Amino acid sequence: MISRGPSLTEQVRQHIKEAIAEEQFEDGRIPAEADLATELGVSRTTIRDALSRLEHEGAIYRRQGAGTFVNQHGLQIRSKLDEIWSYEDVLEAHGYQPSVQVLNVRTEPADEATAEGLGIDIGDPVLVTEKLFREDGVPVVLTENRIPAALVGGDIQESDARMPIWDFLATHCGRSLSHYLSDLVPVSVGGVVAARLEMKASAPAICFDEIGYDSDNEPIVRATSWFRDELLRFRLIRRRAAM
Amino acid sequence: MISRGPSLTEQVRQHIKEAIAEEQFEDGRIPAEADLATELGVSRTTIRDALSRLEHEGAIYRRQGAGTFVNQHGLQIRSKLDEIWSYEDVLEAHGYQPSVQVLNVRTEPADEATAEGLGIDIGDPVLVTEKLFREDGVPVVLTENRIPAALVGGDIQESDARMPIWDFLATHCGRSLSHYLSDLVPVSVGGVVAARLEMKASAPAICFDEIGYDSDNEPIVRATSWFRDELLRFRLIRRRAAM
DNA sequence: CAGTGGTCTAGACCACTTT
DNA sequence: AAGTGGTCTAGACCACTGA
Numbered sequence: 001m002i003s004r005g006p007s008l009t010e011q012v013r014q015h016i017k018e019a020i021a022e023e024q025f026e027d028g029r030i031p032a033e034a035d036l037a038t039e040l041g042v043s044r045t046t047i048r049d050a051l052s053r054l055e056h057e058g059a060i061y062r063r064q065g066a067g068t069f070v071n072q073h074g075l076q077i078r079s080k081l082d083e084i085w086s087y088e089d090v091l092e093a094h095g096y097q098p099s100v101q102v103l104n105v106r107t108e109p110a111d112e113a114t115a116e117g118l119g120i121d122i123g124d125p126v127l128v129t130e131k132l133f134r135e136d137g138v139p140v141v142l143t144e145n146r147i148p149a150a151l152v153g154g155d156i157q158e159s160d161a162r163m164p165i166w167d168f169l170a171t172h173c174g175r176s177l178s179h180y181l182s183d184l185v186p187v188s189v190g191g192v193v194a195a196r197l198e199m200k201a202s203a204p205a206i207c208f209d210e211i212g213y214d215s216d217n218e219p220i221v222r223a224t225s226w227f228r229d230e231l232l233r234f235r236l237i238r239r240r241a242a243m
Numbered sequence: 244m245i246s247r248g249p250s251l252t253e254q255v256r257q258h259i260k261e262a263i264a265e266e267q268f269e270d271g272r273i274p275a276e277a278d279l280a281t282e283l284g285v286s287r288t289t290i291r292d293a294l295s296r297l298e299h300e301g302a303i304y305r306r307q308g309a310g311t312f313v314n315q316h317g318l319q320i321r322s323k324l325d326e327i328w329s330y331e332d333v334l335e336a337h338g339y340q341p342s343v344q345v346l347n348v349r350t351e352p353a354d355e356a357t358a359e360g361l362g363i364d365i366g367d368p369v370l371v372t373e374k375l376f377r378e379d380g381v382p383v384v385l386t387e388n389r390i391p392a393a394l395v396g397g398d399i400q401e402s403d404a405r406m407p408i409w410d411f412l413a414t415h416c417g418r419s420l421s422h423y424l425s426d427l428v429p430v431s432v433g434g435v436v437a438a439r440l441e442m443k444a445s446a447p448a449i450c451f452d453e454i455g456y457d458s459d460n461e462p463i464v465r466a467t468s469w470f471r472d473e474l475l476r477f478r479l480i481r482r483r484a485a486m
Numbered sequence: 487c488a489g490t491g492g493t494c495t496a497g498a499c500c501a502c503t504t505t
Numbered sequence: 506a507a508g509t510g511g512t513c514t515a516g517a518c519c520a521c522t523g524a
Contacts, residue, residue: 250493250494286495288496289494292493292494309504
């Protein structure tokens with residue numbers, strides 16, 4: 001194993017993931033951790049960290065005393081809800097050619113929900129960008145991002161909004177998006193949303209209503225997104241919580 | 244620290260979690276890992292494992308070179324989507340007195356979706372249990388569980404179905420539920436579901452359609468659940484996926 | 487019983503942030 | 506420069522599985 005760039009653990013994870021994809025393991029059985037450690041020339045801890053990540057992703061499962069195995073069911077997942085980052089990436093993972101259209105860039109006063117989520121006052125100006133993602137020309141995701149205008153440096157053109165939101169936040173706000181806290185809200189799509197997504201009005205849909213935080217845990221963006229369910233269905237793995 | 248029962252890591256996690264709840268840390272700053280290790284008499288690895296779990300739960304966040312801090316926003320989460328296990332527990336976490344009503348226990352032939360999910364043939368008999376959860380008397384969650392009849396030992400009464408599904412699977416099927424792979428489906432609730440949840444017909448709702456697997460990664464149960472969104476809203480933390 | 491994953495230790499070095 | 510979290514090592518012992 002080479003050691004430049006990503007961490008050893010990440011390299012090991014990739015290595016094993018590729019081996020799984022190439023079906024190099026007979027019977028879906030993955031070698032013992034100690035064997036992998038010897039073979040790859042790293043410590044067992046590093047192997048275990050990599051395997052833990054793969055287990056969390058659903059690519060493998062482990063049984064104490066028995067061994068580590070490929071998870072046939074988990075491999076089918078295309079878009080894991082808790083790992084979604086850019087819609088371009090999600091759509092690409094589905095095997096489509098994604099395209100982005102910036103519908104609108106404007107500044108408006110914050111409404112109550114936005115102000116509360118972003119920790120600003122009602123009426124404070126927020127920059128709103130509306131984007132529509134299509135795959136093979138069909139609209140799939142509609143998103144609205146709201147960023148406190150006080151965070152945005154300089155004038156923003158529509159062309160600036162094309163980039164993924166975390167790139168925008170890094171470039172124009174000097175903040176790095178760390179994670180989202182997301183609410184899942186069932187809705188009947190209203191007239192405007194339905195029209196943009198080319199759905200029947202009042203059709204059921206899932207709406208993400210989420211706040212994005214930077215590495216200092218400060219809220220920096222409120223994102224609201226609607227999805228065409230038939231085209232983009234979300235999955236997740238649910239495990240027992242520690243009590 | 245005592246070492247009986249749960250792992251050291253789990254004890255440390257609980258210890259720190261309680262300290263956070265009691266606001267023992269000034270300025271939301273959590274002591275350095277090395278200090279915690281000395282104070283609690285465990286290795287830094289154990290501390291780190293405990294902190295990693297708390298970070299994943301959203302209770303804390305870490306910044307390399309700076310320190311570890313309480314996550315004020317994450318603490319507000321009541322029901323994390325990826326950690327839901329029993330609806331009784333979820334409702335209790337919301338501060339309500341939950342109650343369970345078994346609506347129906349029957350055996351029926353598997354439809355296509357059930358057969359595919361459970362790896363059985365269409366028409367094979369499945370045991371179906373319907374349950375309604377209320378909080379303070381108000382219906383909140385409706386669930387249908389389908390288990391291949393071949394897995395179920397002995398005759399099942401309605402009273403047997405009252406227990407949480409993983410207890411049922413352990414008691415009557417000798418299987419231990421390991422995790423769910425869950426689809427989130429937006430729906431308009433139909434007449435029967437709406438009536439049972441006392442919702443307006445055709446109101447939007449989120450439906451879980453999920454397959455539960457045992458520790459051998461074999462599908463053992465298909466669960467379908469509907470929720471009253473106003474009463475039980477789901478949240479999750481989304482982080483950047485490893486690419 | 488041998489082999490496997492689960493837990494834990496003690497220590498090293500690095501990358502990064504803050505003073 | 507000092508302090509912090511991030512990565513990695515080498516090794517120990519335990520709990521569990523399966524032949």
